[in-house]
Amino acid sequence: MLSSATQILACLLHSQLSEQVSIVPARLKLTLSSHLVSLQTALSTPTRARLRPTFDSLCELDKIRRCHPKSKLLLRLKPPKEDAQFPLGSKFGALKEEVIPLLRAAQESSLDVIGVEFHVGSGARNPEPYRSAIAAAKQVFDTALTLGLPRMHVLDIGGGFKACTRIFYDLVHTINGALRDFFSGESDLTVIAEPGRFFAETSFTLATNIIGKRVRNDLREYWIDDGAFGSMNCILNSGETLPAPIVVKYWNKHGDLTCNEEEVITYPSTVFGPTCDASDTILRGCQLPELQVHDWLVFPNMGAYRASCGSNFNGFNTSAIPTHLVYSNPTTNI
Ligand SMILES: Cc1ncc(COP(=O)(O)O)c(C=O)c1O
Structure with a gap:
């Protein structure tokens, strides 16, 4: 190369x-x-x-x-x-x-x-x-x-x-x-x-959407639409632990999509990938605010050996995950 x-x-x-x-x-x-x-x-x-x-x-x-x-x-x-x-x-x-x-x-x-x-x-x-x-x-x-x-x-x-x-x-x-x-x-x-x-490595950010939720006492459990058989295969392949994600709420009280809104109360949370396999677990014991279906968990630095190593397992096709090119122009601030 x-x-x-x-x-x-x-x-x-x-x-x-x-x-x-x-x-x-x-x-x-x-x-x-x-x-x-x-x-x-x-x-x-x-x-x-x-x-x-x-x-x-x-x-x-x-x-x-x-x-x-x-x-x-x-x-x-x-x-x-x-x-x-x-x-x-x-x-x-x-x-x-x-x-x-x-x-x-x-x-x-x-x-x-x-x-x-x-x-x-x-x-x-x-x-x-x-x-x-x-x-x-x-x-x-x-x-x-x-x-x-x-x-x-x-x-x-x-x-x-x-x-x-x-x-x-x-x-x-x-x-x-x-x-x-x-x-x-x-x-x-x-x-x-x-x-x-x-x-x-740093060129790609993975935005995952919450598709399911379960509450067991204090514990919050969430399902997201990508996981260990997709872009996060590093969890299974090399036992890597992903850092806590950035939380983006779908709607805040003003009706906007918000990032890192200050949440005083957090709960011990588990985050699962979408497949039928129990090893498809992304995070355990992570403190997260109360989240709802449609909120987002965003993982930075997901460009190296991530989606390229994913599979079609269980009908979730990693290569079908859309990639959006984000371009910012420092002169116009857009
Ligand atoms: C022979 C060879 N060269 C270069 C690379 C790229 O390595 P890295 O992504 O760690 O820079 C690899 C990755 O496995 C490799 O096997």
Whole structure:
């Protein structure tokens, strides 16, 4: 994945880099296939000339040798440390002890391994995994030279970046430091990033409508029209807890749609998704004001790995949820 998105991140990184390490996004005219297990057809498409497959197994290497022997490869490394909302290391990336056998196999097959890729997990919570992965990548660069392979020149630091400014700038600071510490000797290094959630996360707000209600003593129970088999699948897939939503009352006493109206009295509340499955429970023990059918619960930052991971389960079609583009013009205040 190389897009303007990648370029923006690369520019942000570039803005803080030492002059020994230069990142020039405009030069990057290639298509990365970061899926470690590619379909044979994907490796055989007409656009494959620009394809840069990644690999972490002998099986994949053999497939690439048969289907796309002239490709330039990246070796995907399992990061030594992970601290992310969605770790990926249990599924992807070569172990340290697998690096030499994989590089030797590539060499014997005359395959061109041009660099290293890693992904520290999506939604990185702290910068250290990037530093240790960059250090490990440098060791692979050195190992390749020791084995007599051509000098590697691409370092792909994957994704994982959250849009939250403070965490992002911590990550950038650490990544730049690690690039300086470990790669300043590599004169023609190209650094690639593959940000996904960085761009998607905060771009979407999910507005759910209350479609049912039950009162049991103090407890308020609400049903909403989206849930764990739709845009909120993160609850089932990764045990994520969603933050308390913003409440929007359908009608307030003035007859307007209101947001965050001050409510003195709140009740312990449960919020269920619409399906027949009891695990489709969005919030428990959340303090909410008294709500009625047609009121709204609004969840910000729902753009990354949300609706795209939903299903049609129980007849609720996630892809049928309408998306509204909201545009505001700061000059007219509209
Ligand atoms: C290989 C690869 N690159 C990039 C991404 C994007 O990651 P993120 O959304 O955490 O930035 C993913 C997400 O799973 C991925 O698997």
